[in-house]
Amino acid sequence: MAYSTTIDCFSIGTLFFHFGEYENAAQFLQYSLDLVKPEYYSVNHVLEFESSEVIMLLARCSVELDMVEDARRILMGHRDLAEHSDRLLNFYTHTRHVPTSWEEKPFLPLEFIQICRSSHQNKPSRLHCRYNATTTPFLRLAPLRMEELSLDPYIAVYHNVLSDAEIAEVERVIEPLLQRIGRYDETPNSMSPSKRRTGFTGPHIDDYMHVSRAPVIERVHRHIRDMTGLFMNEHLMMIKYGLGGHCDQHYDFLNASYPSTHAMGDRMATVLFYLNDVKHGGSTAFTDLQLKVPSERGKVLFWYNMRGETHNLDRGTVHGSCPVIDGSKKILSCFINELDQMFIQRTYRPGNRHSENIKEWH
């Protein structure tokens, strides 16, 4: 618990409460209160954190545990809540909490949890670290340090791609536009939280015109071209994961399950820019390959999602983002579409791909 903040503990306590685990909830809510320090008042204010909310939830846990007198003592101890304590207790005792059902709990497959949990080190490979000075002419002047992690599927990491100034500028342009990740419901314009991924993402498509004109975004596109030799015509997304934030294992390849693949081709490759170091958790994990890539500031991960000869999905690319255990994780992610490469390399022709619907992604 040494690294958690008062807000982290409040979030964990709230989760336990929703799942009906009131004793665990009360413990985390108490930690949260223990960590409220006057020097953080201004930060907590900006983040709209109120210790009175923690106290009310703590009192509610006591009521659920049939300890009404404890709940009263907790409420009476707070300057603003004391005068409302009778009304609040009355409400808590008459409106018992209905826990979220087990089916609603986030579920991560065991093999994914295992690779995330282990202090796994990638197997030493016979592949080499080298300077890539050939993908584009620009790299002859400024070669990039590259490490191949796998040849089949092809996965490579580039080090020190984005400078501190570029990262700061990307954050300045995109971060204010992030929204909580959701999944669109059947009803128009309604979003519900995604069970497969937690965190923030953006910019929203409507804001993209403004973002794409920023010089730093053009420079990111240039870096992608230098590293991959491929043409990127999709929006860049920033994804921000907080404590516990994760992304369940999935394929980026859509394999004709989305109408967009008819217009742009499928997502042939993925590029992830890591914008910060994450002390614990937050690695990108490839379950089948037993490969774990930690989030390190300035590093870029690149892989092909499809098999070269057939343009079919490469099943070895199943991957996800391990839960963040300390701090937060920020990445820029982008997909490289097949049809954007039509002047660069051979693209998919109808008939040579085995199409199947992939249901494993939202």
Ligand SMILES: O=C(O)CCC(=O)C(=O)O
């Ligand atoms: O955050 C990560 O490491 C993986 C993100 C990812 O898989 C995706 O955006 O498709």
Ligand SMILES: [Fe+2]
């Ligand atoms: Fe992905």
